[in-house]
Amino acid sequence: MKELDYQRVLPGFQPIIDIARGAVVGHEVLARERLDDGSLISLGDLFYETPGHSRALLQLDRHIRSMAVDQLKTHPHGFISLNISPDWISQLTAWTTTPLLQMLQRSGIDPSRVIIEITEQKGTVETIRRVVERYREEGYRVAIDDFGAGNSHMHRIMELEPDILKLDMKLFKQAANSGKHYDLVHSVSALAEKTGCQLVCEGVETAREFEFGLELGASWMQGYLFSPAQAEFLPPDAYGEQISALRTQFLENKIAHHKxxxxxxxxxEQVLMKLVAACRSKDHWSDITLPADSNVLKFYLCSSDGTQISDNYEVTPQGIVSNNSVLGTNWCWRPHFYQLLASRETSDQQFVSSDYYRDIQMKQLCRSYVTRLQHNQYLFVDVLQPEES
Incomplete structure (x- = not known):
């Protein structure tokens, strides 16, 4: 660990933005060093490159936390988020209290104004659970940081039940900017919603990433789009106009996409109606023709119990080709099928559609549609869907 002049070391405060309220609601505390020109540089590499048992690093970390808490006493708004490492937690021998708990209790700070942020990718579930339970007993909220990185597993979140879930920055940016891991990140968002976690996106640097964060349901964000870590706390209204403009652009884009x-x-729907008519009028479905831009992938017939009683009729550039490899398969478990059966009073032409899903072979976005073709026969149609840009 390099020699540091503690006169130059200070906490940097990166604002955490509540997008729905358009306000700075808190700040994450980060280790910074002030250069001669007054600028701040990160000391984060020290915490990654230095072994976790470094006494000097531990003292530096506690020094920065103490300074941050002292500054919070003079700031009337919001909370601070303090990072703690499971590497150090694992060294604790007494769980009734910890050095951080003692420092916070001495400060007299309301526990609602402090979030304890734990790097989830390190440490065992048992160790992290004990930490989470202890801090929550004292009234502190707990965040799991870097979720999705390293050996993260969703079942760990179910075990830990944190208050806040912070997406791994690299994973978030890959999903937002290149499409990689897009569906994985959405599954994390769904997990946060189902478990009652506040989802936070950090590392937000562009309007595109901002919009992707909103799409995930993350009403809290932080990143250079707003501000790097500063030496001082920022007022709640620091980015009100910027956030309003970003939300407006997001809404306009979503309206255009929805149209x-x-x-x-x-x-x-028009293509499907014509397909239904053709299926009723033709004896050989391989003779059916569809518009070149119909996006229909395949169609087939099922009985009233969901068993497939026809070949797959697959749409290819050469025409419709039959495939009997799945004949006899039962699809009663598909929600759009039993939803249709539950509403028998609807007309024969009315389709019920599935949720969006990604086709296993093509890896493209699809939906399945089903309608009653005859009294006890049901037509299924798989249709390729447009991807959101």
């Missing part, structure tokens, strides 16, 4: 989707749905 496109409605047009696509209307066109798809």
């Amino acid at each position: 496109q989707q409605l047009n696509f749905d209307q066109n798809t």
Whole structure:
């Protein structure tokens, strides 16, 4: 660990933005060093490169936390988020209290104004659970940081039940900017929603990443789009106008996309209606022709119990090709099928559609549609869906 002049070391405060309220609601505390020109540089590499048992690093960390808590006493708004490492937690021998708990209790700070942020990718579930339980007993909220990195597993979150879940920055940026891990990140978002966690996106640097964060349901964000870590706390209204403009752009983009989707749905419905008529009128479904831009992938017939009683009729550039490899498969478990059966009073032409899913072979976004073709026969149609840009 390099020699540090403690006169230059200070906490940096990166604002955490509540997008729904358009306000700075808290700050994450980060280790910073002030240079001769007054600028701040990160000391984060020290915490990654230095072994976790370094006494000097531990003293530095406690020094920065203590300074941050002292500054919080003079700031009337919001909370601070303090990082703690399971590497150090694992060294504790007494769990009734910890050095951080003692420092916070001495400070007299309301526990609601402090979030304890734990790096989830390190440490055992048992160790982290003990930490989470102890701090929550004292009234502190607990965040799991870097979720999705390293050996993260979703079942660990179910075990820990944190108050806040912070997405791994690298994973978030990959999903937002290149599409990689897009569905994985959405599954993390769904997990946070189902478990009652506040989802936070950090590392937000562009309007595109901001919009992706909103799409995930993360109403809290932080990153250079707003501000790097500063030496001082920022007032709640520091980014009100910027956030308002970003939300407006997000809304306009979503409205435009939804209009496109409605047009696509209307066109798809027209194609499906023609397909139903053709299936009723033709003895050989391989003779059916569809518009080149129909996006229909395949269609097939099922009995009233969901058993497939026809070949798959797959749409190819050469025409419709039959495939009997799945004949006899039962699809009663598909929600759109039993939803249709539950509403028998609807007309024969009315389709019920599935949720969006990604086709296993093509890795493209699809939906399945089903309607009653005859009294006890049901037509299933798989349709390729437009990807959101």
